[in-house]
Amino acid sequence: MSLRLSTVILPYLRWHEGGRTAWTRAEDLGFHTAYTYDHLSWRTFRDGPWFGAIPTLTAAATVTERLRLGTLVTSPNFRHPVTLAKELISLDDVSRGRVTLGIGAGGTGFDATALGQEPWTPRERADRLAEFVPLLDRLLTEDSVSYEGDFYSAHEARNIPGCVQRPRLPFAVAATGPRGLKLAAQYGQAWVTTGDPKLYESGTPEESLRALRGQADKLADACAELGRDVDELDKILLTGFTPDRGRPLESLDAFVDFAGRHQELGFTELVVHWPIPESDFAADMKVFERIAMEATAQLG
Template sequence: MILPERRWREARDQWVRAEEFGFDHAWTYDQLMWRWLRNDPWFGAVPTLAAAAAVTSRITLGTMVATPTYRHPVTLAKELMTLEDVAEGRFVCGLGAGAGGLDDRVVDPTERTPRQRAERFGEFVDLLDSLLRERVTTYTGTHYTVEDVPMNPGCLTAPRVPFAVAATGPRGMRLAARHAATWITAGPPGRFDALPYEETLATVKEQLSRLDEACERTGRDPATLDRLLLTGAMVGGTLDSVEAYRDAAGRFGDLGITDFVVHWPRESFPYQGSLKVLEQVAAEVLTAGGGSR
């Protein structure tokens, strides 16, 4: 996870090095601002990922996560189609319902309950799915209605750009089971004071169990859905040392996590850490073939 906080002349090196280090994918946050960095530099996710696609050749890139907060499915679909084309198919669209907060208040101060956000998110994903699959889409819903929207030439990846859906509730998990290639969790929901990763294992295990149930209820084989853990905000300590990374990736991998995401270390809070540790992880774990993706 690389925060979009540096001017491109500096950020470019992070994306290139992420590929050189051997990571399978690199993500950035798709938000207008970040809760702890509201007054600091913050750039747009889609242009950042397009630039990253142009300077890399192997690593898969992704949004973490696009939401209905300030994205409309039609304009987002056009941007995703274009971004995937620039990346020559190396792209995953991370999606989430949005949890309220600064971005919501800036763009749309309407207060929404968790249920209302979940309902809107369901339509958001359904419509986005249709737009990226079909050449022409008509859709009528409570939150979105569109008529004869063209999407030409369409996605390089068939049947469309893969989705990664962030969800911890039953509705969101069922949505992930229906539409996603990957399910995303950041650990214990609603926390922004990271717990030691050992203390979050039980929560993630319980979430994985409920995800299996959601898959079964929608008629999907649970083994066909990848499971991504985003560490750093709620799951802490995973990049304290190369030993911690290896232990955490192994223990979460044993639970069923297939993709293990850490933040590019920053010099200060949040996600403060040592770049030397990341370099050690690359040299001793990734290139040696150990650990999760």
């Protein structure tokens, strides 16, 4: 399968002061999908402008025609399946079926305490995700859903007419642990990883490749246990969090080399961050655009 190239556009720009331009330019450059982070605030951007993911994606849907759109990723940290399902069905309708939901367990960042709760432990996050994903699947595929769980409930929640995409919009499940990988195998149309976070500061690119290969093997095992062909799932790498950091965006040749090594591992989609000056995602825009337009042709 040929490698697809996508981008993630952080929602830090006012829509009429550069935000809109990034999304329309992403379509012009030929990216497969443009994602955005679904956070209330994030890391070094916490004290600056930051806008909501669903409204941003809805606006992007109205100014693009071919570009797929998605979250990378949403989580139970501040979302409820009932309200999220309604927003996703609406977004899928506005975009005429161009939405992918990236979904994961969330972390311990600012989102984890923004609603006043104590941060959940890794086990608690996994417990919630294990209930969140199946309920969201039902809400997006059934006209009426009632459910009582340990963490979430729904009472005759109506979601008519459902998604434009049938039976529902695709899930891209972010996971590296056994429970998350099982969810990806059971409910996902794609799997998302950022690599092994333990290698980010002091690991090597070779160690990162071995770790990613191990993650992919565990996904294959999870699929096999469910009787599913792992090749049915797209494998998405959100770049920028491996030991390579921003080096692949320094030149077209550097990116093609990076992409080729990950394509050999079975990845079907790489996601690069839209350049943001004076940030961890700073990059030369001219080089970035050349990569967008030329890299996939060189990979075959």
